[in-house]
Amino acid sequence: MSNLVEIRDLHFRYDARPILSGLRMDFERGKVIAVMGGSGSGKTTILRLIGGQLLPQAGSVDVDGQTVNKLDARGMYALRRRMGMLFQHGALFTDLTVFENVAFPLREHTSLPEELIRSLVLMKLQAVGLRNAASLKPAEISGGMARRVALARAVALDPELIMYDEPFAGLDPISMGVTANLIRRLNDALGSTSILVSHDVNESFAIADYVYFLSQGAVVAAGTPREMMASSDPYVKQFVHAEADGPVPFHYPGKSLADDLGLGARA
């Protein structure tokens, strides 16, 4: 089984702040891989680097053998047509209906006749359970439903790589379960590779084949969900068992309480 995406020795800085350092990751074809970690660990940045929205200072990101950061504009657009991305809050086009949102990539990149587009769009909406909401506007549906429409739009062109940026954030338990289910089923049905960035342990572990844990821009642990549950690595343990304090401290770093209250300053 070869890798669809390979990240090698990736360094990324935002102005002066280092976000990722010396990153190495493999994403196998046909699998669902979860990238997890605390806020600010650089997870979303990885997705943007794979999609070519950001360029690294050093290192390489290879998708299907092509180095993303070396592609020209045309190569980039050709590659993006094979990818689908689900943004954190859906990012639906608010001036278009649900139907038109899902039809958008089809209309932009293919010259299929309208009847065929209509059939394809309705099938995608059927897959996410929202076929009867086709004529509604994004403002008229709930957040969870908007997320599902965005999912349908992301898979409209049957992409080989689907990326999910915090797909479970802010959803109720039912919607979360539905979304997780869809991610897994769509991945298997399309034979694609899915990269899932999330900090929801339960849902992600339920559907992922492989998990990467990130902290402060580097991989601290990697393995199958079962291996992660049983891991004795303090960071993984704190995350997986939702412990309040551990390698990720509870207190914002700085002065000690004694110093702040003026105790023990003078001897």
Next chain:
Amino acid sequence: MQQKSIDLWVGLFVLLGAAALLFLALKVGNMSSLSFQKTYPVTATFDNIGGLKPRAPVKSAGVVVGRVGDIRFDDKTFQALVTLDLDSEYKFPKDSSAKILTSGLLGEQYLGLDAGGDTRNLGSGDKITMTQSAIVLENLIGQFLYSKAAEGREGNN
């Protein structure tokens, strides 16, 4: 479908705008300057053209018969060389005279053409020999003061 109604409204909007432009051009504006009639050039020299500008009207008997084209300075004769673009449908005798007149008391200056009696007509490139320059206010005042002073001296003698 929604698309057709949007196209309809946009079409109406463009039509309205075009109609407004047409209204401005025809009803508000000066129609004669729109006419692309054929003209033939005729030159005339003046000692002083006053405030005459290119595109000022050339009138004969009060009717606009052409427009002032080019205005140049001849540095050999030290006179102003004015080119008149006369409408091809009007012919003037060779001995016609050109005067620079003012419309109203303080209005814009235009060129007045008085027809002569010659049997031959002005052709393209011909020159009008009899010209009268514009009346410049300062010269008029100077003349007035001078003649007043002369009267005064005569009266004293």
Next chain:
Amino acid sequence: MISRLLSAVGYATRGTLVNLGYAARSFVTVLRASGAVLRRPRLVTDQIHFIGNYSLVIIAVSGLFVGFVLGLQGYYTLNKYGSEQALGLLVALSLTRELGPVVTALLFAGRAGTSLTAEIGLMKAGEQLAAMEMMAVDPVRRVVVPRFWAGVIAMPLLAAIFSALGVFGGYIVGVQLIGVDEGAFWSQMQAGVDVWQDIANGVIKSVVFGFAVTFVAVFQGYEASPTPEGVARATTRTVVIASLGVLGLDFLLTALMFH
């Protein structure tokens, strides 16, 4: 103290120049991406509807009322010199040369400019532009360029409607209400208003204003900070910069055209 002041001024100047250069470059980018519009004219006509048609009411009503006021004020002033016959000329020249293009541009900046800025800014804030990019659709081609050309097309049409209705308004007040001679009203106007000098120059002005105002609006929206405050600041900047730009360009163009 002085050195700190100087360095602050120098820093601000450099910053302004950098921004200006970036804006100029963006303008060229938008023009170069405009070829896409020819393949999808529907996008432009949709935007003309949102920008032009929805501005029609305010422009038309404003034009009419400005015409009313010109008729009234013009009559009072001309009457003092016994020249009330020239009312038609006064109203028409004021409108076609200056008020039509300038007032329309200012109203346009306020109404259509701010909604363009807010729309694009909010699309940016909602990650819609990033989503488009990820779907291999250039957001500049798809979102910015159609709106830009729609503004350029709509502006001269709106200015013409403003001027035409203004002349009509002046006619209503001057001839119908006050009693200026109808024949004199129109004939003096037609004798004095030159199609090329006055009307065409006015149209050229409104086209230039269309370029300026619409570009400022889409640029501010595209560069807005993707937060509520960012969008609010961007819409304010659109109105301020576009209005000042229009007045500045008006001075420049008037000096070039009418001398």
